[in-house]
Amino acid sequence: MTTSTHTNLYTRHFLLPAFLAIVLIITTGTASAGEFNQVISIGDAMPAFTELPGTDGKTLSSDDLDTDVVVLVSLANHCPWVRGMDQDLVKLVESFADKSVTIVGFSVNHRKDDRLDAMRKHAKEFGYNFAYVFDESQNLGRALGAARTPEYFVFNKERTLQYTGALYNSPAKMNRDGTIKYTKGTPSEFYVSDAIEALLAGQRPAITETKAHGCSVKYETT
Amino acid sequence: MEPHVKAHERRNHRAGLRRAVSLHLLAALVTITLAGCSPQPADSRDTVSRDTKLANAADPSSANANVNVQKTTARSGQSTTETPDTQMQPVSFEQWQTIRAATIPAILVVDLWASWCVPCLERFPEMIRMSREYRNQGVEFVSLSLDDRDDPEGIAFANEFLHKNKPPFANYFLDEDIIDGFEKIGILGIPTVDIYARDGTRAYRLTGDNPNAQFTEEDVENALTTLLAR
Helix, strand or coil: CCHHHHHHHHHHHHHHHHHHHHHHHHHHHHCCCCCCCCCCCCCCECCCCCCEEECCCCEECHHHCCCCEEEEEEECCCCHHHHHHHHHHHHHHHHCCCCCEEEEEEECCCCHHHCHHHHHHHHHHCCCCCEEEECCCCHHHHHHCCCEECEEEEECCCCEEEEEECCCCCCEEECCCCCEEEECECCCCCHHHHHHHHHHCCCCCCCCECCCCCEECCCCCC | CCCCCCHHHHHHHHHHHHHHHHHHHHHHHHHHHHHCCCCCCCHHHHCCCHHHHHHHHHCCCCCCCCCCCCCECCCCCCECCCCCCCCCEEECHHHHHHHHHCCCCCEEEEEEECCCCHHHHHHHHHHHHHHHHHHHHCEEEEEEECCCCCCHHHHHHHHHHHHHHCCCCEEEEECCCHHHHHHHHCCCCCCEEEEECCCCCEEEEECCCCCCCCCCHHHHHHHHHHHHHC
């Protein structure tokens, strides 16, 4: 057997399958970033936003945010999944009140009950303890790929995305009778809280992306 | 292998082949394992044997005996749905697959919705309009609700909504845990419209998952035009 024959066999029977296996591992491995979000991936920069009007009568820009961690969460007043998890969002904000963390809710839908007037009422009714702004241009929502409410986006000090998805592993929905149901029982994995803790500790979140079940955000056709 | 090849070269060759076979098996294993991690079920996983499904649908002793499978003229593929009940019929995911398969060889449009999904309610009249427009062209429409089975008021609202809107097609309710229902269907959110070709394979999945490319009714009609031309 000549050396070239050996090389051909080696290439055909060893290198090619090994190469294919590596390609499969690499391509599937990277799919974890942006696996569920079709626009933004882990490591992407936080989209800039300017003077979004808030329920507190002030405006908010991305340049105003100077904490170590920034969390953006898409919300919709009318959405039973938002209403079901509102109390836990308020608790999340409380739990990081003395830390360098800013949590900002934003509403994207143009329907009347999701616009600023309704946002003010909703924020009061549900005791919102964080900035709640109206993304009327829908530019922030589009740039984040925010397709669902509630959907969380956690950014580090460098303002790159470190986690996106659900609040925890048992999405809660408010039923029509006003009761709240955790769809998978008591939550046991707190994705957003864990991601924030990890970033404050100078580490990367162990889980970077989950499915954000909830209401669909409606984007206006241009 | 040429006769003058030395024994150790033959041994090396056999060892190389064994190594190659092992690597092929490894690659295949990796492929199967990783494919199994995909959150979106492949169409082949979503579609079982047509004959099996039709047999099950027709089998009164099967789990589907209580399910009112829509009638379809097999040869023409034209819908013969008769006065569908506007009340949602609860079905398991397995029953749903059988119902869907029984519509072959019609083109099937599935409107995935729920009473808690306001955009779903808003666009439902368009589904009714399209179902009337395409009903004589071999296109079936059905709705599948992903309401929460533990929310009786929500289900009552959905039934009342259907009663008011009177869709001329069958309406089902996925009787599963709500999150499991999404997982089994393989979707992240609703509204979603699935469109199946005449052979029962899913040809289109129209979603709102990408804010920059959310589907419209025009997308549904374009998909139907394409499938009808095949």
